[in-house]
Amino acid sequence: MHELGIVFYIIRDVKKVAEENALKRVVSVVMDIGEVSTIVPEYLTDCWRWAADKEEILKGCQLEINTIPAVTHCDDCGKEYPTVAHGKICPHCGSTRTWLLHGREVEIREIIVPNN
Amino acid sequence: MCNHGIHIMEEVKVIEIKKSIFEDNDRDADNLRADLKKRGVYLLNLMSAPGSGKTTTLIHTINRLKDKIRISVMEADIDSDVDAIKIKEATGVESIQLHTGGMCHLDAEMTRQGLDNVSIDNTDLVILENVGNLVCPAEFDTGAVRNAMILSVPEGHDKPLKYPLMFSVCDVVVINKIDVMPYFDFDLDKCKEYIHMRNPKATVIPVCAKTGEGIDQFAEWLLNEVRNWQNK
Numbered sequence: 001m002h003e004l005g006i007v008f009y010i011i012r013d014v015k016k017v018a019e020e021n022a023l024k025r026v027v028s029v030v031m032d033i034g035e036v037s038t039i040v041p042e043y044l045t046d047c048w049r050w051a052a053d054k055e056e057i058l059k060g061c062q063l064e065i066n067t068i069p070a071v072t073h074c075d076d077c078g079k080e081y082p083t084v085a086h087g088k089i090c091p092h093c094g095s096t097r098t099w100l101l102h103g104r105e106v107e108i109r110e111i112i113v114p115n116n
Numbered sequence: 117m118c119n120h121g122i123h124i125m126e127e128v129k130v131i132e133i134k135k136s137i138f139e140d141n142d143r144d145a146d147n148l149r150a151d152l153k154k155r156g157v158y159l160l161n162l163m164s165a166p167g168s169g170k171t172t173t174l175i176h177t178i179n180r181l182k183d184k185i186r187i188s189v190m191e192a193d194i195d196s197d198v199d200a201i202k203i204k205e206a207t208g209v210e211s212i213q214l215h216t217g218g219m220c221h222l223d224a225e226m227t228r229q230g231l232d233n234v235s236i237d238n239t240d241l242v243i244l245e246n247v248g249n250l251v252c253p254a255e256f257d258t259g260a261v262r263n264a265m266i267l268s269v270p271e272g273h274d275k276p277l278k279y280p281l282m283f284s285v286c287d288v289v290v291i292n293k294i295d296v297m298p299y300f301d302f303d304l305d306k307c308k309e310y311i312h313m314r315n316p317k318a319t320v321i322p323v324c325a326k327t328g329e330g331i332d333q334f335a336e337w338l339l340n341e342v343r344n345w346q347n348k
Contacts, residue, residue, distance in 0.1 A: 002251060005220060006137060012140075021131065110130050111133060112130050114128055115127040
């Protein structure tokens, strides 16, 4: 359900770009999705197929997902570490004064359209 | 896959977008907050898991505040209007039901549309009871002045670890059903510690909506918030 809502936002934004550029068709949409964005990529592509095919300019349009690794920064030792493996606690110094640097992105990176 | 092959054969071009899908919603939410500020209306976004006691907590809180400030409630659910009716019957304040049409959260535009159905010029406080869900509502700014959430004892004290985003966006966390704490392995101190790991500034208020314990404190927090918003 969450992913379907996200798909509706993607469709809205892509349709806006299509309108501004007078596009008749979009071949694929490339997304940057952070590892800890709470989005399940498989659900997102399933929801995409269902919803995109209902839109004339998005029929058959592929959704490509780039996963952005989650990285956390530690304020105490200044180092960075992979969030998924270590969570909130810095594996270098044990501090909990840490914050997420990357990994929550839900961004439309680009769209690919016929060149005519 | 077949289609994909065809696409590679034809000439294509790339249009770079680089846009977060939350960007438009964040802007709508800021606009809504500015509009509410002008009108002197405070909007509270109340979130929680299903069954945490949001509606019961609201009823007791509203009954303590309704003689001091004018209150309206917007109940958001995927379907049904049982909560809106319950609030109206138990408190007498204006209460409307919003249906999200299958969506698991409300965004700023849906909130604005809901507010169009509330007597906005005759109210000081609008409480939005968001869809029962700890994931999606945290992602979408509704345009509320503050976010509040209710965590109930049976859900466990480790919820802030499992749903970090929800706890990091909430300004106040109400811990409900504290009367049943002896029957669950719920550690209130640990819970507070975990909440503050996510958001050091969060106010934590333990309550029991059934007996009314702690509700005064939540009502007072809310009243101060509304008065500050209207006076600043």
